Amino acid sequence: MNAAALLAGGVAAGLVAGTASCTAAQGGLLMGLAGGRHGRDPALVAWFLAGRLASHTIAGALLGLLGSAVTLPPRARAVLLVIAGATVIVFAVRLIRRGHAGCAAAPPGAPPEPPSEASPKSPFGVLSRYKAPLLGAATILVPCGVTLGVELVAVSSGSPVAGAAAMAGFVIGTAPAFALLGYVLRRVSRTRLARLTGVAAIAAGLWTAGSGVSLGGWLPAPDPAQAVTGPGGQTVTVWATRDGYRPAIVSARAGVPVEVVFKVAEHGCTDTVVIDGRDVALPATVRLPPQRPGSLRYVCGMGMYSGILTFSSPGQ
Incomplete structure (x- = not known):
């Protein structure tokens, strides 16, 4: 560089x-x-x-x-x-x-x-x-x-x-x-x-x-009732803005792989996301293995802004 x-x-x-x-x-x-x-x-x-x-x-x-x-x-x-x-x-x-x-x-x-x-x-x-x-x-x-x-x-x-x-x-x-x-x-x-x-x-x-x-991921996840379902349930898109991630809460089916497509709408500290215990520079597509029912929190690299992925079983 x-x-x-x-x-x-x-x-x-x-x-x-x-x-x-x-x-x-x-x-x-x-x-x-x-x-x-x-x-x-x-x-x-x-x-x-x-x-x-x-x-x-x-x-x-x-x-x-x-x-x-x-x-x-x-x-x-x-x-x-x-x-x-x-x-x-x-x-x-x-x-x-x-x-x-x-x-x-x-x-x-x-x-x-x-x-x-x-x-x-x-x-x-x-x-x-x-x-x-x-x-x-x-x-x-x-x-x-x-x-x-x-x-x-x-x-x-x-x-x-x-x-x-x-x-x-x-x-x-x-x-x-x-x-x-x-x-x-x-x-x-x-x-x-x-x-x-x-x-x-x-x-x-x-x-x-x-x-x-x-x-550090030491905050409890919020109630997933406000979740917004992504297209097909297995590919979700999240936009990084200066003020956080939009939508802040998305959902997908548990038990099957999920792709999270992170796109950058506005540059800021949200350009780097910590998800599943690792740093990811955006824009990027994060592929997650099958998850159990529950919630997964991700945050920006500075811990200032966060988002939630919720996983539910079919029929819930």
Whole structure:
């Protein structure tokens, strides 16, 4: 694959799809940095972004070098998403507590605390400068859903240069959102607005963890009474859109092979579907062996959108 094209594609993915999900999943680490003693230093956000760019570029090169041998199965990605959501919630709770303590300590009408001025030569300044890039690099361990999708692109590229380009472009695309988040956190981390920020982060963490639960197949299937029968009962067509799969619930006969024809109406994270425990790039036709009566859930590669296949015995 062309490295320049993957770089541009990574930037586009970061700007369009990764801004919200990655700042939600990985922004907790930036919250921890901004809430520290020297969190008001704007240079720390730049160091954070530098560390993030370095770790993701290196990871992309390794993924491209190792190829499909390092592809994470859907269940492993699901666990990572749940961990990512829990991590965001932990940092959000800390931010809320810090904001509450700051409000309680300051008497009404008191001027805001002046920002700390740590000299680069002071021990605290040096430690903060090391902490910032390390936290930025650590975001590779807390992947958002879109990051996992870009990692799959890096793996499929089969080239360390192309893989690094895809991941680096993605980080560049999400950099403006992280810079804005860092600016906002420097302003609100010690005020009452920290509580609102923390609540929003908790909601984002729950969304990320919920995506992981969906991707792992740990959600119960809905009532199949709403099912729509496909033509002939053995070949069903599902359209992938930006907002999910249409129809969301389809049915077929149990006990005989079934073909599921996935077509792409609109490009988005639904371009990759996880069905029967494997990743499938769309458009594609998935052939399933005879199924027992019941339901089979499939989800997009990020665990955000799902669909249901229901199988019933003849006469039901």
